[in-house]
Amino acid sequence: TLRLICTTAAVQRKNAGASGPEKYTEAFIKKQIEEFNLGKRHLANMMGEDPETFTQEDIDRAIAYLFPSGLFDKQARPLMKHPTEVFPEQRKIQWGEDGRPFHFLFYTGKQSYYSLMHETYEKLLNVQKHQDQLKAEDQLKAEDLPLQKEKRNLAGSRWLTKIELEEMLVEKVSDDDYSRFIRLLQKLAALPCADIEEKYIQKFSKEVPAQLQRVVIEPLQYDERGVAFSTGEGKRKTASATAVVYDNGTGKITVNGIDILHYFPVLQDREQLLFPFQFLGRIGKHDMVCTVSGGGRSAQAGAIRLASAKALRSFVTEKEVEFMRQAGLLTVDPRVKERKKPGQEGPRRKFTWKKR
């Protein structure tokens, strides 16, 4: 069985559409669509816009304006969307008036799944036939095709997940079935002449764009005196800081116009500030001027540390940037104060338990 390693929010959503028979009739959905269109025109009139050119974004903005909500969960706020997005896809009744099903594989129970498997296998046989034809004509053409395949794989694509497949077929797919389908797809894609069916395979694969993003390191800027400097920003638990690190310095650090010895009388905070410079071995070489606000003593120290590490990236080789990243100097600390729950005294502490 395939194990999901990367998970996104889309993957974890459950598919409600493929479960069970129809809950909403077609007439009902049609009525909802009419009501939605009427409502859209009314809303446009209310907002003073043109009803003809009222897009979904305009609807969202209007609703957010008319019904402001402070709820944190975006999906809990008031919503006005086209019914096809709101009501999950349902399967229409699969048989006609005489009780005879439309699809020939209806009595297998999983008609869409088996029809999909049949299609894919047909494509596979097609490709193999094509391959044999090519082999019969010429042996050399088979070698240049693997290169194109590597390009496609390296782009960071992944196969459709089980839930996405269920959405596409609008019926339940079990784990075994899903893994069989994926194996078949992989076999198809692995063949040297699979380019013919490229379009078909692309229907079942998705790009993972997150890997392609690279953090851009800003170049050094130079101020009037000719001294190189760079800025960085950092946050930690309600405190936000900006740091400007200058080159050719003596190791003096100023926070909000005050020397660190006076601003951070506690040794621990000063050690936090020291850490990025000590890690790179540049303790006495840079000057720093920072501004910080919000948070408490420790949070401000952590924010300045992150900001200075980000600023130091511009002064340092890529390998050292990678070292810093692995040391945890460049990651934002996600810990924030946990919310207090009702029925408990604090986020975790329960009330004193009394036996009677």
Next chain:
Amino acid sequence: QLDRGCALHTAARGGLSSVSSQDVPTERPRAVFHTSESDPAKHTEQHEGRLYNIPLEEVKAVFPHGLPYRFQQQIQTFNEARVMVRKPALELLACLKGSNFAHPAVRYVLYGERGTGKTMTLCHVVHYCSKQGWLVLHIPDAHLWVKNCKELLQSSYKKDRLDQPLQASVWLKNFKSSNERFLQEIKTQKKYLWGKQESTEEGRPLGEVVEQGLARVRSASDAVGVVLRELRQQSHRGSFRLLVAVDGVNALWGRTSLRKEDKSPVSPEELTLVHNLRKMLRNDWSGGAIVTTLSQTGSLFKPSSAYTPQELLGKEGFDALDPFVPIPVPNYSPREFESCYGYYLERKWLQHEKAHTEDGKAELQFLSGSNPRQLDRLAGPL
């Protein structure tokens, strides 16, 4: 980096440095950070940044009560007293050497942030003066006189003043032990009555007044007042030089934390000791000098970021001390930092492996901000 340090210091060596520092530096690096010039009179800019030794007997004689507590602990640990020669001290010594004693006494105020070495500079100057043969009037911490006093007696001399017998007797004891020979030489000029029966005749040595104060604790504060007044009146004659060294002089003009029996707060003028000391600090006498330090650490009701004379003395104090020479005491310069660090290394005070490296030194400098007190506290657990 030790070799580099050696080169720097050997280049700045003067002719007054003694034999030990002329040895091959790489073999005995300890000599680089020290001078064996233990007479402060001979300290010049060449000795700046180096530590000099005070023999332990002298320490006991000159400083019965002046040194900061942490420094006393350090003396006990290292079994020697090493004081760093720093620029403010050298300036003061130069001023003192060049001052004209016929003029009224000049007032010097040492000020600076917390833990930069003002008290140590004062002790350096006191050591110099006592070596030169001056009479040293050293008040270790004026803040001790305005707070945490358990006993307050109403003064018999003036009705509205309050006495502090304990503090006065402690101070008299220390004064006696540090200035023994003067007490025999100086004679009183007036007759003083202590209560109904005892009195001190004219022409008796001052030592008797001190004995009287120690024996009769009730009149100790008055004895202090008498001593101060006698010294003030006789100093212009020139038979001895008088140095008034007060640490934490801003206590004399601030508020006190003492209360009278009816819970009303006591102002500093109502304390005999403070009153007499204020008279001492007025520059209407000649034949000596007044050296004072401001101190925020013991001061009451003052914000912790205040360190200038204006802030700490308040308007009253500033006016009273008005024509004074302010001397700022900064944090360690890089050279001073290196010599302090080298001293700790050499006495094996820094045990951590990383402390011996260049990185460790940079780290210490960063974390302490070159502040002597911070460095001392940092080096403690290492």
